[in-house]
Amino acid sequence: MSWFKTLADTYDNISEIVGIPDENGNILLPPNHTTKSNSDVCVVINSDGTFRHASLSKLTIPIPCTNNSESRAGKANFPHPLHDQIEYLATDEKKREKYLLQLSEWSSLHPKVEAVRKYITNNTLIEDLQSCNIKISDKLFIRFSVVIPDDLKANLWEDKTVSEAWQKYCQREQSEKTELCYVTGRLLPSTDKHPKNINTLSANAKLISSNDNDNFTYRGRFNKNTPANVISIEASHKAHAMLKYLIATQAYKCGSQAIITWSIDSGSAQPGIFEDSLGIYESTIKSERDQLIKAQNVIDFNYAKALRSAFKGYGNSQKIKNNNRPIAIIAVDAATSGRMAVTFYKSLQENEYIERLINWHENCCWYFRYHEKTYISAPSTDRIIAAVYGEPKGDGYLKIKKQSRERVLYIIINGEKFSKGWLNAAVNHVSNPFSYSKADGGWDFNKWEAALNTTCAIAKKYYLDIKEEFELNLDRTKRDRDYLYGRLLAIADRIEGHARYLQDKKSDIEKRPTNAVKYMSAFATKPFRTWEVIYRQINPYIQRLSGCEGYQKEIDEIMSLFIEGEYENDKPLNGKYLMGYSLERRALNSKKNNKGDADDAE
Numbered sequence: 001m002s003w004f005k006t007l008a009d010t011y012d013n014i015s016e017i018v019g020i021p022d023e024n025g026n027i028l029l030p031p032n033h034t035t036k037s038n039s040d041v042c043v044v045i046n047s048d049g050t051f052r053h054a055s056l057s058k059l060t061i062p063i064p065c066t067n068n069s070e071s072r073a074g075k076a077n078f079p080h081p082l083h084d085q086i087e088y089l090a091t092d093e094k095k096r097e098k099y100l101l102q103l104s105e106w107s108s109l110h111p112k113v114e115a116v117r118k119y120i121t122n123n124t125l126i127e128d129l130q131s132c133n134i135k136i137s138d139k140l141f142i143r144f145s146v147v148i149p150d151d152l153k154a155n156l157w158e159d160k161t162v163s164e165a166w167q168k169y170c171q172r173e174q175s176e177k178t179e180l181c182y183v184t185g186r187l188l189p190s191t192d193k194h195p196k197n198i199n200t201l202s203a204n205a206k207l208i209s210s211n212d213n214d215n216f217t218y219r220g221r222f223n224k225n226t227p228a229n230v231i232s233i234e235a236s237h238k239a240h241a242m243l244k245y246l247i248a249t250q251a252y253k254c255g256s257q258a259i260i261t262w263s264i265d266s267g268s269a270q271p272g273i274f275e276d277s278l279g280i281y282e283s284t285i286k287s288e289r290d291q292l293i294k295a296q297n298v299i300d301f302n303y304a305k306a307l308r309s310a311f312k313g314y315g316n317s318q319k320i321k322n323n324n325r326p327i328a329i330i331a332v333d334a335a336t337s338g339r340m341a342v343t344f345y346k347s348l349q350e351n352e353y354i355e356r357l358i359n360w361h362e363n364c365c366w367y368f369r370y371h372e373k374t375y376i377s378a379p380s381t382d383r384i385i386a387a388v389y390g391e392p393k394g395d396g397y398l399k400i401k402k403q404s405r406e407r408v409l410y411i412i413i414n415g416e417k418f419s420k421g422w423l424n425a426a427v428n429h430v431s432n433p434f435s436y437s438k439a440d441g442g443w444d445f446n447k448w449e450a451a452l453n454t455t456c457a458i459a460k461k462y463y464l465d466i467k468e469e470f471e472l473n474l475d476r477t478k479r480d481r482d483y484l485y486g487r488l489l490a491i492a493d494r495i496e497g498h499a500r501y502l503q504d505k506k507s508d509i510e511k512r513p514t515n516a517v518k519y520m521s522a523f524a525t526k527p528f529r530t531w532e533v534i535y536r537q538i539n540p541y542i543q544r545l546s547g548c549e550g551y552q553k554e555i556d557e558i559m560s561l562f563i564e565g566e567y568e569n570d571k572p573l574n575g576k577y578l579m580g581y582s583l584e585r586r587a588l589n590s591k592k593n594n595k596g597d598a599d600d601a602e
Contacts, residue, residue, distance in 0.1 A: 003345040004231075004239050005183050006264055006328045011238035014267040019062070019160055026248045027062050029241040030163045031234065032170045034065040035197060039083065039141040041134060042155075043125070047111060047148045049118025054132045061143055061157040064166040066102075067193040067233070071206075081106065081166055082116065082156065086140040090125040106169035110162055112146040174233060181232035183239070188232035195240040199247050202256040202334030207240070209339070242267075243332070256334035257343075257402045259409070263350065264326040270353065271311075273329070273412055274405065277303035277361045277377035278370075281310065302376040304365040311354050327353045329413060331406055344409050353413075360412045364461035366453045367472070367586065376472060379454040381408045387426040387454040390435070391447075417465040418458060426455040427575045431524035433517050443513060456582050459575030470576075474583040476557070481566040482573045485527045486580025487558050492516040492534050493581075494588045495551050499541035524577065528570040 011018075011028070019030045029035065038058040045051055061083070068078035079088045079099035088099040100120060107117040119125075126136055134140075145154045153159040174189035181188045194208040208231070250269040251258040261270040271280050281303045331344035361378040368377050379387075385404045386392070392401075410416045429435065429451065436448040460470050478484070493516035500512070515537040516523075523530040542548050559567065 002347065003328070003330055003342055004235070006347060007239035007242040007330075008183060008235050010262065010264050010267050010328075011242040013265050019163060022249065024249075025060065026245060028245040029062055029237075031167050031237045031241075032064060032066070033062050033163065033166075033241075034070045034195060035244075036061055036063045036083065036141060036143075037197075037200070037203075039063075039143045041129065041140060041142050042145055043119075043128070043142055044145045044147060044154070045115055045119045047115050047146060049115050049122065051119065051124060051128045052147060054129055054134060056132075056134050059143070062163075063143075063157060064163065067191050070195050071193050073204075082113065082162075083143040084141070085138065086125065086129075086136065086142055087138045089120055089142055090123065091136070091138055096120075106166060109169055110165035112144075112148070112156055112159065112162055113165065115146045116144050116156075179230045179232075181235055182229045183231055183235035186232070188234055190230045191233045191236055194231075194236050195244075198240060198244045198340060199256060199258055199332070199334070201253065202337070202340060204337055205256070205334035205340035206338065207243075207332070207340045207342070208236070243330075247332075252405070254401050254405060255398045256340075257331065257405070258333075259329070259331040259344070259405060261327065261329045261353075264328050264347070266325075270327055270350070271357060273357070273409065274381035276368075276380040276383070277307055277365065278368075278375060279380065280361075281306060300367070300374050300376060304361040304376050304378055307361050308358050311358060324349050324351055326350070329353075329409070331409065333402060344406055346413055348413075356413055356415070363464050364457050365472075366457035366460065367582070368453050369449065379457050381405055383450065383454045384408065384426075384458060387429060387451045387458065388422050389425070390429055418462040420462070423455075423458055423462045423575050426451075426458055427524070427573075427578060430455045430578060432521045433513065445513075452578060452582060455575065456579050459579055462575065470579055472583075474587040477561075478580075479561045479563055480576055480580075481562065481569060482576035483580035484558050484561055485523075485531070485573055486577035486582075487584040488531060488555065489516050489520070489523060489534070489577070490581045490584035490588065491551055491554055491558075492538050493585065495538050495545065495548055496541045498548075498551075499544045502544070524573045526570050527573055527577070528568055 014028070018028050021027050027035070037060045039061050040058060041054055041056055042059070043051070043054045063083045064081040066078065066081065068076070069080045072078040077095055077098055079095060079102055081102060084099060088095045090096060100117065103113070103117045103120070107114040125142070129136060129140075144156050146156060147154050153161075156162050177189060178187040179190040180186075181190065194206055196206045197203045198207065199205070246260045246262055246267070247253075247258045250262065251260045252272070252274055259273070261273060262268060263270060272283075275283070326347055327350045328347045329344065330342060332340055333343050334340045365376055365378045367374055368379070369375075381404070382401075385401055388404070389397070389400050407419075411418060430448070433448045434443055436444045436451065438444045463470060474487075475483075493514050496514040496516065515534055519530050519534050519537075523534065542552070545551070
């Protein structure tokens with residue numbers, strides 16, 4: 001039950017914000033309350049219960065509720081204690097009688113509630129609504145406002161004293177029978193009915209149900225009416241209200257899936273698990289210091305490495321400095337319309353969390369380009385998923401995305417290794433460049449390049465996991481066959497691109513891919529055989545460059561590094577060839593930039 005207690009403890013730790021809307025209208029609900037989305041009509045009355053006016057305006061509000069009313073469904077006759085559908089207030093006599101009976105039990109605790117009781121007793125609601133040109137329907141939801149001279153809180157859902165009166169009544173009613181709560185360890189009134197509407201995208205799904213064997217409410221072997229685990233009303237409310245608030249305010253959402261990382265002592269959000277290094281740096285760490293602001297203008301700024309310094313106390317990192325406070329990570333998802341499950345949970349110290357996040361960004365990173373500026377970053381989780389499974393297509397992709405996000409959680413937080421299947425899938429996708437297309441059907445070079453860089457980051461992390469380290473700079477001594485073949489492909493790519501530039505004075509690889517790019521898929525499958533084809537294809541460009549001595553020398557140096565028999569080996573290439581290709585391209589670009597214009601590169 002650790003995740004359940006963690007949520008309840010967080011609720012206690014930030015209880016000062018209970019019932020207070022944030023800037024977006026999100027509310028951490030008080031005990032014995034739920035949220036009503038899009039209540040329809042506001043009925044305004046006087047303190048003596050006489051009608052003033054009504055207006056049609058949809059508004060999401062917190063409302064008092066009972067265990068039964070919060071989880072009511074179908075034809076069940078369980079009224080809410082105050083605001084409710086019109087069938088409970090006027091159109092269905094049995095429901096109206098039950099509503100009034102319940103209302104009268106606690107209306108003496110607050111004059112505004114007593115005003116509502118008097119008004120409903122008069123039974124003029126339908127006529128009053130019609131006089132305001134409001135169309136009557138059974139599901140019309142009514143909220144109340146009571147005007148009292150010198151009282152600035154006419155809206156009952158905004159008046160904390162109304163909420164407190166309802167809680168006082170509930171405590172009085174619930175205090176007679178207590179049981180040992182397995183969450184708090186205290187004797188408290190228990191419940192087997194738990195809230196729904198935790199996530200607006202799966203409103204009817206419950207974490208705990210009273211009629212199945214899942215989660216906490218599986219039944220004893222001999223007595224089917226006795227729950228094996230007892231949860232108090234208080235603990236249930238706090239945990240569910242806290243989870244609902246966290247999902248609304250800071251969750252990563254994907255359909256009905258929600259993943260949250262928060263500080264247990266304050267409820268505050270933590271640096272995001274699924275963001276790239278640049279995103280975390282700019283949103284969380286961005287410093288007031290001129291040094292860090294200036295650093296963003298440096299070519300190839302290493303955001304992945306900069307995170308370590310920032311997290312350790314440099315720049316604007318006071319929020320996460322010197323912390324050993326507990327952090328919690330939870331993932332929930334609705335498997336069906338009525339069932340929500342916790343699919344991942346872990347608690348750890350904040351310094352542990354930060355260290356694991358830093359390790360991820362330092363180990364799974366590569367070069368990326370944004371607005372012609374190059375930087376080093378870990379790719380976002382969405383980029384990883386797109387690299388492995390291709391661009392999002394159809395409803396089935398949502399399921400893939402959910403499962404993949406959870407797998408990334410296990411890799412980052414639990415230190416699990418990237419699967420070889422993921423790496424191979426990403427390599428296969430990137431090796432087919434023309435599968436990355438624009439809306440008009442042309443080749444999308446930028447999308448392909450982003451996928452290439454993401455795949456290189458995955459490969460770097462995968463090989464590091466199996467104790468083979470790759471630097472972010474070209475290793476001119478590395479004799480790995482796949483790495484060397486990738487370097488050869490990059491040189492062929494550059495020779496053709498350079499020759500074209502000399503002819504047209506413009507770089508048009510994005511519109512007219514080189515032969516190296518065209519043959520990339522075949523090259524990844526049969527490198528020895530395909531390299532011979534590519535080399536013949538670039539011969540005219542070699543002649544145009546007057547033999548391109550510099551490029552030829554680079555090719556000869558690479559050929560000399562192949563271990564005997566490895567060059568002729570025609571088995572498919574792995575992810576190392578993409579790293580070799582990417583780093584050789586960067587080295588050639590750097591050489592070009594250092595010498596000046598492209599036509600002076602040789």
